[in-house]
Amino acid sequence: MSGNPTLYLDNCATTPVDPRVLEAMLPYLRGQFGNPSSKHAYGFEAAEAVEEARDDAARLIHARGDEIVWTSGATESTNLALKGLFAAATGKRNGLVTVATEHKATLDVAKWLGRQGAQVTVLPVDEAGLVDLNRLAEAVTDKTLVVSVMGVNNETGVIQDLEAIGRIAAESGAYFHCDAAQAFGKMSLDVDAFGIDLMSVSGHKIYAPKGVGFLYVRGREKKTAVAELIHGGGHEGGRRSGTLNVPGIVALGKAAQLAREELKDEQVRLRRMRDALHARLENELDGVLLNGSPACRVSGTLNISLSGTDAQSVMMACPRLAVSAGSACNAQSVEPSYVLKAMGYSTSRALSALRFGLGRFNTDEEVEQAATWVVDAVRAMRARRG
Numbered sequence: 001m002s003g004n005p006t007l008y009l010d011n012c013a014t015t016p017v018d019p020r021v022l023e024a025m026l027p028y029l030r031g032q033f034g035n036p037s038s039k040h041a042y043g044f045e046a047a048e049a050v051e052e053a054r055d056d057a058a059r060l061i062h063a064r065g066d067e068i069v070w071t072s073g074a075t076e077s078t079n080l081a082l083k084g085l086f087a088a089a090t091g092k093r094n095g096l097v098t099v100a101t102e103h104k105a106t107l108d109v110a111k112w113l114g115r116q117g118a119q120v121t122v123l124p125v126d127e128a129g130l131v132d133l134n135r136l137a138e139a140v141t142d143k144t145l146v147v148s149v150m151g152v153n154n155e156t157g158v159i160q161d162l163e164a165i166g167r168i169a170a171e172s173g174a175y176f177h178c179d180a181a182q183a184f185g186k187m188s189l190d191v192d193a194f195g196i197d198l199m200s201v202s203g204h205k206i207y208a209p210k211g212v213g214f215l216y217v218r219g220r221e222k223k224t225a226v227a228e229l230i231h232g233g234g235h236e237g238g239r240r241s242g243t244l245n246v247p248g249i250v251a252l253g254k255a256a257q258l259a260r261e262e263l264k265d266e267q268v269r270l271r272r273m274r275d276a277l278h279a280r281l282e283n284e285l286d287g288v289l290l291n292g293s294p295a296c297r298v299s300g301t302l303n304i305s306l307s308g309t310d311a312q313s314v315m316m317a318c319p320r321l322a323v324s325a326g327s328a329c330n331a332q333s334v335e336p337s338y339v340l341k342a343m344g345y346s347t348s349r350a351l352s353a354l355r356f357g358l359g360r361f362n363t364d365e366e367v368e369q370a371a372t373w374v375v376d377a378v379r380a381m382r383a384r385r386g
């Protein structure tokens, strides 16, 4: 942060823009400002950049460029996917099957669809944060239109078994929508291997700016009927109208290209830092509980509860550390995380949860510093309490 040496370990909330991404998008904010719909040199140049970015984004998930619909981010993509599928559905399928630990972008759309008459099933998860595949298979029937399960949970980093979920959806002829906001660029994703028909992605989780994302819509062997939500000039093949955010799209394309080139090494580095942070906290403090599956977890996320503390107080005691509490604050109260509650954890465990999100620009020294701050804060807090 300029002028403030805050240490940023909240990369699940959002990431800084990679300087290489900024470099790639800047020309489209300066001289190359054309509208890709325009039929002159400015427009052609912008359109070409958009198509190149489309191919880069598609390549990272083994899709085709023409299966990418640009949006403003994962929230819009999920709205388009789920509402769009139901609006276009003509047969007897009226069911949506999802999971209790999904992002609100999915759960709130599910609630809204329920009010419009959809049959919504919200499945529980186990203590590790994983959905029970047998229960999923029971819930998905020939009345199910879509199964919507996220790739990586934003609070715990837990990775669902996408391949198995895709198989269950396909066996009953349902679509599989995956919210991959926390998975894209963080783990390898293959829409064919995982049987994913629709995928929501956000730019600002992978070092591109906020306000850009896409929805992958399978368009090859299977025609995925998604009605448009935003009507207008017929952009994106009529699937999402509105003048394209060219600089943002170029940025997302560049971010996807960088992720393709660097993902493997980055995963190793993040896992090493994440495990070092976890080990120091465990070695130096009692009562450190890991929230979520230790094995099925994305590399950069560490969600732990520090027994006998509350996360808001730990954060206040570490004012130069930017992390997240596993709780949501509003003016009146602090609510325990619904994700951790759905995993069966007690309210006190949920209220003592801290989420560390390590990212591309974090260093070993920063991780050491963060561990020192948290250990000192928790020791002081516990000593005061006696």
Ligand SMILES: Cc1ncc(COP(=O)(O)O)c(C=O)c1O
Pocket (backbone or CB within 6 Å): 012, 013, 072, 073, 074, 075, 076, 103, 105, 150, 152, 153, 154, 179, 180, 181, 182, 201, 202, 203, 204, 213
């Ligand atoms: C899992 C998940 N889904 C959806 C979103 C929403 O993404 P966006 O900010 O691009 O709308 C987020 C971002 O917090 C997320 O983590």
